[in-house]
Amino acid sequence: MIIRHEDGKQKVARIDFTQTDFFKSPYYFLKQNDVVYVEPSLKGVKKSGFLPDIPSLLSLFTVVLSTTIILTR
Numbered sequence: 042m043i044i045r046h047e048d049g050k051q052k053v054a055r056i057d058f059t060q061t062d063f064f065k066s067p068y069y070f071l072k073q074n075d076v077v078y079v080e081p082s083l084k085g086v087k088k089s090g091f092l093p094d095i096p097s098l099l100s101l102f103t104v105v106l107s108t109t110i111i112l113t114r
Contacts, residue, residue: 043068044076 045052054068063069071077
């Protein structure tokens with residue numbers, strides 16, 4: 042996403058860098074004071090550790106549950 046101020050107004054444009062028409066876009070060249078915001082991908086967020094690793098949580102849950110069942114018999 043590119044946020045640009047022109048003529049006293051804020052313009053927001055969502056840009057898809059995978060499309061070839063991006064090269065013809067007025068946002069291809071950045072201007073002074075443009076703000077570029079790149080949304081994080083889910084894969085990147087998971088890799089950073091902000092979201093728990095589901096398989097690891099399931100493994101831990103299974104071990105705790107199995108231990109609880111064995112100890113209560």
